[in-house]
Amino acid sequence: DQQVKQNSPSLSVQEGRISILNCDYTNSMFDYFLWYKKYPAEGPTFLISISSIKDKNEDGRFTVFLNKSAKHLSLHIVPSQPGDSAVYFCAAVITGGGNKLTFGTGTQLKVEL
Amino acid sequence: DAGITQSPRHKVTETGTPVTLRCHQTENHRYMYWYRQDPGHGLRLIHYSYGVKDTDKGEVSDGYSVSRSKTEDFLLTLESATSSQTSVYFCAIRSGTGNSPLHFGNGTRLTVT
Structure with missing residues (x-):
């Protein structure tokens, strides 16, 4: 029972264009959401997060949007760079109780020159 | 790496043998x-600890045990390894203040033959 879903296993975009990665969740108790980036042979690294009381959070080239009514969040990367090529995981958490993250299955982003 | 070291980085073992990460x-x-990463599943929580000698199960805890006798060390044990436990295992830490994100180690690739 996948509570956090990333339905696109892969995405290819051109350098300089926008990358949009999507994530859907089913558990309405989730109140905090995070995006992680993972390179091969390394652990995931934290990118950006958003609380359920907000609908947008921005950090440099990265913006996360949250649509609570649709149970949907997205990560926008503008402009995309070759170094952004990685696997991106979204994660959701019910704060308190250990803050255990529930991850999606990941989207492989490839930014082409 | 946020001060996280996982050992070993790679291990091959035979079915039925005990393994400690x-x-x-x-x-x-x-x-x-402790999380495991498998294709099509993302990262799934095995066990977690909220203090010395305080641990709890995650969503895929069967076949695994953990121990935390010191703040700095968290051990994951496979009592009798099975081929289904072939995976990449990631350890993560969190400070516990508010919604601080998890920081991950670089993983251990375990192959059970």
Whole structure:
């Protein structure tokens, strides 16, 4: 029972264009959401997060949007760079109780020159 | 790496043998987690710890046990390894303040033959 879903296993975009990665969740108790980036042979690294009381959070080239009514969040990367090529995981958490993250299955982003 | 060391980085073992993976942190963080990453599943929580000698199960805890006798060390043990436990294992730490994100180690690739 996948509570956090990333339905696109892969995405290819051109350098300089926008990358949009999507994530859907089913558990309405989730109140905090995070995006992680993972390179091969390394652990995931934290990118950006958003609380359920907000609908947008921005950090440099990265913006996360949250649509609570649709149970949907997205990560926008503008402009995309070759170094952004990685696997991106979204994660959701019910704060308190250990803050255990529930991850999606990941989207492989490839930014082409 | 946020002061997280996983050992070994790679291990091949035979079915039925016991295996222990180690996670060591230098950040003095309260929370520690073990996840496994498998294709099509993302990262799934095995066990986590919220303090010395305080541990709890995650969503895929069957066949695994953990121990935390010191703040800095969190051990994951496979009592009798099975081929289904072939995976990449990630340790993560969290400070416990508010919604601080998890920081991950670089993983241990375990192959059970």
